[in-house]
Amino acid sequence: MTFSIVDERLGVRFACAPDDVVLRAGLRAGLPLAYECNAGGCGSCKFDLVAGEVADLWPEAPGLGERDRRRGRRLACQSRPLGDCSIRMIGRGEPADAPLPQRRTAVLAGTRDLAPDMRLFRFRGGGAAAFRPGQYALLSLPGVEGPRAYSMSNLANAEGDWEFIVRRVPGGRATGALFALPPGGGVAIDGPYGRAFLRTETRPVVCIAGGSGLSPMIGIARGLDAANAAGTASLDFFQGGRSAQDICGEPLLRALPRLGSRLRFHASVSGEDPLWQGRTGMIHELLADLPDSAFAEADFYLAGPPPMAEAVVALLSRAKGVPAERIRYDRFF
Ligand SMILES: Cc1cc2nc3c(=O)[nH]c(=O)nc-3n(C[C@H](O)[C@H](O)[C@H](O)COP(=O)(O)OP(=O)(O)OC[C@H]3O[C@@H](n4cnc5c(N)ncnc54)[C@H](O)[C@@H]3O)c2cc1C
Ligand code: FES
Known part of the structure; x- marks a missing residue:
């Protein structure tokens, strides 16, 4: 079963799985939705809910100000639809010119310490790893509420390797779980996302x-x-x-x-x-x-x-x- 989402601003309809969020379902469909962080922080993915109901996954997300909340605005990266919806995105996005994001599971295949609190993690799984240099993915870690964004330090590859250099945050929930993950430990990887990827290779x-x-x-x-x-x-x-x-x-x-x-x-x-x-x-x-x-x-x-x-x-x-x-x-x- 999927829900149907209509964006009245773009004049498009797309499907959203019941365990997905509005933003990522739209991006999976190749739509140019406005976003940056995918993590509730930047506010680029604001929308007005015209009809239908959504669950707010992180009501305190800093990406929405008091004024936005009073106006009933939502964040598409934190909104899971509870049925068919009509929305109106506020910002303007860019066309999708990178591989479309997909969800997969992967296992921890190796680590390397680069500094006392910086570690390179290599995950493998889910078929070829398709992304542009500089993009990021969302990692869901066991026991941690909400995914976290981590950027790939490697290049796309047929083996399905995803490498991330992560800084351990004191008391951080996701980095705590990541640095404690045993070899072979499983994570869900959703990506690629992000627009800050290498555009041309001929300029300085x-x-x-x-x-x-x-x-x-x-x-x-x-x-x-x-x-x-x-x-x-x-x-x-x-x-x-x-x-x-x-x-x-x-x-x-x-x-x-x-x-x-x-x-x-x-x-x-x-x-x-x-x-x-x-x-x-x-x-x-x-x-x-x-x-x-x-x-x-x-x-x-x-x-x-x-x-x-x-x-x-x-x-x-x-x-x-x-x-x-x-x-x-x-x-x-
Ligand atoms: C686009 C992007 C790329 C990033 N790439 C990297 C990278 O390559 N390497 C790296 O070390 N860090 C990266 N980060 C930072 C990373 O995503 C985490 O914020 C950081 O590791 C701290 O996570 P934590 O859970 O350990 O810390 P915590 O202090 O426990 O959590 C911090 C962050 O988690 C998010 N969060 C908190 N509660 C929730 C919730 N309920 N639902 C969803 N999200 C919540 C918020 O964004 C918050 O800032 C990136 C962030 C973004 C936005
Ligand atoms: S994309 Fe940054 S808050 Fe949703």
Whole structure:
């Protein structure tokens, strides 16, 4: 059984399984619905419920403000239909130009510690892993309410491998369960999602990773390296962390076979750390290292905590005049 959802704004009808949410059912159908985080944080997926009933999976989700709640607005990523519905999405989305998201189960096939609280997890299962470099998937973990978004650090592959670099959050429910998962432990993976994926492989690229934002930026670097066999594009990779041990991305990048001297790594530590000899400060301050030609020509990709992403986007668009279509980001709510 499926329910029928009509979006009066787009003038489309799509099916939604009773255990799915409005946003993801629409994206599975290839519709250009507005969204970013899939996690109740950004508010991009707001809609008005015109007819029918939905269950609100996370009534306190920060993506809805008081005013939205008073107006009866909902989040499509947190709304499970209880029957047929008519909705009106508020925002405008982009056409689907990545593989359509699907649900599968996978098992933990391997881990590697990159830093004391950063671990690479490799899951395998569910047929070929189809996604674009820099996209994310939703992981449902045993005993944890609601899925969590994690970005792939690897590339699409026929073996069905999904790799994620995850930062352990003190007291975090999903990261606690993930870091305790035994080899062979099962998870549900739903994806791919996200629009901040590698768009062209021939222009210069700048990646900016704040904290746990390393994972998708490594995915983008791998995508650029794999596609750019002719050797024209360059990569400036910025990593920011709170202490020296957070700056763990360079060995992964230096292992890429093709970029060679066209890869430049820049790092900054924001906290006091006697072990750190390099630059200090917030990562967006380091962007001043780039020549003016980079702001004029490069594509910018960034991921990390919302304040970091917002500071970088403000600098790029307001101070440096980089047009919106050359800036792609995921804020990790
Ligand atoms: C697009 C995107 C990509 C991300 N990629 C990565 C990545 O590659 N690596 C990484 O380390 N982190 C990533 N994150 C952050 C990650 O999703 C988690 O927020 C983080 O790991 C903390 O989860 P936790 O459960 O351990 O912490 P907790 O503090 O227990 O939970 C924090 C988050 O869980 C969500 N949440 C809380 N309650 C609910 C609920 N009832 N239903 C649904 N959601 C709820 C909220 O988003 C909240 O911010 C990403 C986030 C987003 C939005
Ligand atoms: S996509 Fe629903 S709140 Fe971000």
